[in-house]
Amino acid sequence: MHHPPVRPPRPMLALKLDERMAGSSIKDDADPAPVEEFVLVEQARGGDLAAFSELVRRYERRVYRTARHIVQNDEDAEDVLQEAMLKAFEHLDSFQGHSKFYTWLVRIAVNESLMKLRKRKSDRSVSLDESIETDEEPIVREIAVWDDNPEQRYSQTELREILDKAIDSLKPIFRTVFILRDVEELSTEETAEILGLSIAAVKSRLLRARLQLRERLTRTFKRKGDQILGYV
Amino acid sequence: MVTCKDFLRELGEYLDETTDPATRADLERHITECPNCWVIFDTCKKTIQVYKGMDPQPLPDPVHNRLMRALEQKAQQRGVKADCPEAQA
Numbered sequence: 502m503h504h505p506p507v508r509p510p511r512p513m514l515a516l517k518l519d520e521r522m523a524g525s526s527i528k529d530d531a532d533p534a535p536v537e538e539f540v541l542v543e544q545a546r547g548g549d550l551a552a553f554s555e556l557v558r559r560y561e562r563r564v565y566r567t568a569r570h571i572v573q574n575d576e577d578a579e580d581v582l583q584e585a586m587l588k589a590f591e592h593l594d595s596f597q598g599h600s601k602f603y604t605w606l607v608r609i610a611v612n613e614s615l616m617k618l619r620k621r622k623s624d625r626s627v628s629l630d631e632s633i634e635t636d637e638e639p640i641v642r643e644i645a646v647w648d649d650n651p652e653q654r655y656s657q658t659e660l661r662e663i664l665d666k667a668i669d670s671l672k673p674i675f676r677t678v679f680i681l682r683d684v685e686e687l688s689t690e691e692t693a694e695i696l697g698l699s700i701a702a703v704k705s706r707l708l709r710a711r712l713q714l715r716e717r718l719t720r721t722f723k724r725k726g727d728q729i730l731g732y733v
Numbered sequence: 734m735v736t737c738k739d740f741l742r743e744l745g746e747y748l749d750e751t752t753d754p755a756t757r758a759d760l761e762r763h764i765t766e767c768p769n770c771w772v773i774f775d776t777c778k779k780t781i782q783v784y785k786g787m788d789p790q791p792l793p794d795p796v797h798n799r800l801m802r803a804l805e806q807k808a809q810q811r812g813v814k815a816d817c818p819e820a821q822a
């Protein structure tokens with residue numbers, strides 16, 4: 502499904518997110534008439550913990566997944582989740598409501614995640630503005646047709662492992678952009694804003710991330726017996 | 734005339750369907766004539782689809798519970814400030 506360029510009004514957003522939850526295998530207390538998000542945000546702003554807990558319940562998995570992919574270990578991901586949620590609760594006043602609540606929340610989580618990475622290894626590869634040769638052509642090595650629906654050959658657990666491993670092999674700048682754009686399905690503009698990058702930088706990093714993942718997944722998903730073609 | 738290099742450069746926009754119609758037509762013509770670029774496009778598209786199809790996993794219970802406890806503590810701290818100004822005096 503492609504996101505329309507125009508942002509849907511809030512009630513539609515709430516509905517869409519609920520459908521997403523309903524589609525997962527988890528049994529939460531299914532609320533037949535979910536409270537609209539901006540109502541929850543308003544209540545939580547007044548210090549209502551129950552309202553904020555409902556927001557937490559809606560987004561904790563996605564925040565945790567994003568953090569986990571960036572920091573790449575469970576303990577740091579949990580720290581990020583807690584710090585991000587506590588900060589969000591404390592600073593809800595500064596949430597303007599111009600953006601979606603999730604975009605605001607995930608921005609906090611991404612910043613916390615990147616801080617963790619920087620702290621852990623005062624490593625230059627963590628920098629998002631690291632000068633990568635963006636005008637260099639993306640590299641493509643393996644060109645092979647995939648099996649039809651290769652993902653159906655694996656159990657959910659196996660598939661998750663394959664996909665996570667592929668993301669984990671990317672550099673921080675690439676995996677962060679990919680997660681926000683193609684996993685969390687934020688727009689290019691939202692991603693640029695969260696990461697403090699230009700639109701062009703988001704686009705070029707995203708393409709490189711996609712090509713690198715494609716390359717790795719091809720090794721697993723390619724149709725057996727097919728010749729690998731060369732590429733210029 | 735679109736070369737394979739041109740195609741790769743435009744691939745991101747093409748996948749996101751944000752190319753202008755003229756460029757789009759050129760790129761479409763290229764992949765009908767160039768099997769390599771067709772495979773790259775097709776497998777990139779599938780890469781994106783397979784990730785989009787993954788729901789986030791539920792949080793482990795202990796992680797969720799620790800989070801809720803931390804929030805309750807924070808709420809209590811704030812509650813003291815907001816509800817009991819005399820406690821500050």
Ligand SMILES: [Zn+2]
Binds near residue numbers: 737738763
């Ligand atoms: Zn080509």
